[in-house]
Amino acid sequence: MSYDAGPVAALRRIAFLLERAREDTYKVKAYRAAAATLLPLPADEVAARVDAGTLTELPGVGASTAKVVAAAVRGEVPERLARLEAEQAGPLVEGGRAHRAALRGDCHSHSDWSDGGSPIEEMAFTAIELGHDYLVLTDHSPRLKVARGLSAERLARQLDVVDAVNAHLVARADAGPGEGFTLLKGIEVDILDDGGLDQSDEMLARLDLRVASVHSKLQMERAAMTRRMVAAVRHPRTNVLGHCTGRLVTGGRGTRAESSFDARAVFEACAESGTAVEINSRPERRDPPTRLLELARDVGCLFSIDSDAHAPGQLDFLDHGCERAEAAGIEPDRIVNTWPRDRLLAWAAGDTSVR
Ligand SMILES: [Zn+2]
Numbered sequence: 357m358s359y360d361a362g363p364v365a366a367l368r369r370i371a372f373l374l375e376r377a378r379e380d381t382y383k384v385k386a387y388r389a390a391a392a393t394l395l396p397l398p399a400d401e402v403a404a405r406v407d408a409g410t411l412t413e414l415p416g417v418g419a420s421t422a423k424v425v426a427a428a429v430r431g432e433v434p435e436r437l438a439r440l441e442a443e444q445a446g447p448l449v450e451g452g453r454a455h456r457a458a459l460r461g462d463c464h465s466h467s468d469w470s471d472g473g474s475p476i477e478e479m480a481f482t483a484i485e486l487g488h489d490y491l492v493l494t495d496h497s498p499r500l501k502v503a504r505g506l507s508a509e510r511l512a513r514q515l516d517v518v519d520a521v522n523a524h525l526v527a528r529a530d531a532g533p534g535e536g537f538t539l540l541k542g543i544e545v546d547i548l549d550d551g552g553l554d555q556s557d558e559m560l561a562r563l564d565l566r567v568a569s570v571h572s573k574l575q576m577e578r579a580a581m582t583r584r585m586v587a588a589v590r591h592p593r594t595n596v597l598g599h600c601t602g603r604l605v606t607g608g609r610g611t612r613a614e615s616s617f618d619a620r621a622v623f624e625a626c627a628e629s630g631t632a633v634e635i636n637s638r639p640e641r642r643d644p645p646t647r648l649l650e651l652a653r654d655v656g657c658l659f660s661i662d663s664d665a666h667a668p669g670q671l672d673f674l675d676h677g678c679e680r681a682e683a684a685g686i687e688p689d690r691i692v693n694t695w696p697r698d699r700l701l702a703w704a705a706g707d708t709s710v711r
């Protein structure tokens with residue numbers, strides 16, 4: 357079988373497939389590092405190194421990545437890539453396929469500006485490759501220091517970078533990929549103890565969409581937690597309530613119990629104020645739990661199926677959330693990220709006529 361996408365595309369695709377299969381980070385990083393080394397090199401230099409057998413003299417290129425590069429340069433499908441495509445490329449789960457096909461984008465993602473593992477551009481390019489029309493970049497807010505939450509100043513700088521990424525995409529739009537895609541400005545803002553949001557209103561106002569999440573004092577007493585969450589979802593700038601219970605069901609960080617709050621009161625406040633309840637697709641979260649997902653459905657909430665990706669391969673986690681939305685019988689039109697970009701933006705800006 358012939359292969360004409362070139363060595364960088366092969367290395368990036370392998371990294372993506374390993375990452376979505378939740379393989380060890382160091383393996384994924386090896387492929388991304390090799391891709392980064394190869395990217396600026398002229399094709400004839402790479403070809404000469406393949407012939408001379410000197411690829412591994414390049415920083416970040418080892419024996420297995422060199423094998424991939426050599427095959428791609430010869431126009432053959434690299435063996436590692438073929439194997440991964442065969443074993444890993446399909447949907448992550450059986451269910452939710454119609455919902456997944458209906459999604460146009462993703463409202464919750466992180467870059468290496470906070471606790472994500474990849475640069476903004478890599479996240480954007482991967483979102484384009486997944487066929488998204490938009491990706492909302494939602495790095496953390498200042499108080500979440502362990503996640504390098506962005507101060508107002510750093511967020512302002514990030515917005516300039518987002519503009520630059522979009523300008524670059526527009527410039528190459530007639531080249532095909534990237535056409536019609538927009539990287540949107542967002543935040544995952546911490547919900548403070550009193551239900552306020554952990555960023556200046558001036559900065560919140562400059563964003564396209566805001567996810568608000570509880571990351572501290574998750575075991576707050578029930579009545580206080582309910583007041584806190586109701587205030588946050590009623591905040592005029594809040595668009596999405598992130599991972600509402602904070603539970604962890606599996607994985608490297610161990611497990612964590614659900615926060616205790618009056619879910620009906622919180623979801624009724626969401627429904628009234630047009631705030632979407634997030635269906636967080638991360639396998640270790642599965643948040644909200646099914647009984648609460650069904651409650652939010654019955655209360656009449658909007659939803660957002662989010663990857664909460666901290667790395668490019670995790671952008672595909674949406675499959676998990678889609679399976680759960682379908683199982684709960686949630687209609688695609690109640691899921692805000694099935695909406696075209698302009699409708700999403702109008703809703704997020706507070707236009708009640710588009711709900
Ligand atoms: Zn979060």
Ligand SMILES: [Zn+2]
Pocket residue numbers: 464465466544664
């Ligand atoms: Zn997040």
